[in-house]
Amino acid sequence: MTTTCPTVKDYDLLPVMKTCRALEICRTTLAKYESLGYIRSRVNQMGRKVYEGREIKRCFHAVANS
Numbered sequence: 146m147t148t149t150c151p152t153v154k155d156y157d158l159l160p161v162m163k164t165c166r167a168l169e170i171c172r173t174t175l176a177k178y179e180s181l182g183y184i185r186s187r188v189n190q191m192g193r194k195v196y197e198g199r200e201i202k203r204c205f206h207a208v209a210n211s
Contacts, residue, residue, distance in 0.1 A: 146170055150205055151168060153201055159195060159197075168204065184204035
């Protein structure tokens with residue numbers, strides 16, 4: 146995971162791979178964090194999983210402080 150807070154806007158909707166790139170983690174780690182409740186996803190109009198920028202920042206702070 147990155148050591149600095151990701152620079153994303155609070156209301157940006159990022160797909161899975163861009164979220165992984167922002168947090169510098171792999172997809173399986175992102176899925177693990179989601180199952181543990183560190184981050185919540187939404188589904189966009191095309192049926193794809195997306196993450197809000199504020200959720201990405203919340204996940205970063207939750208994991209970095211544990």
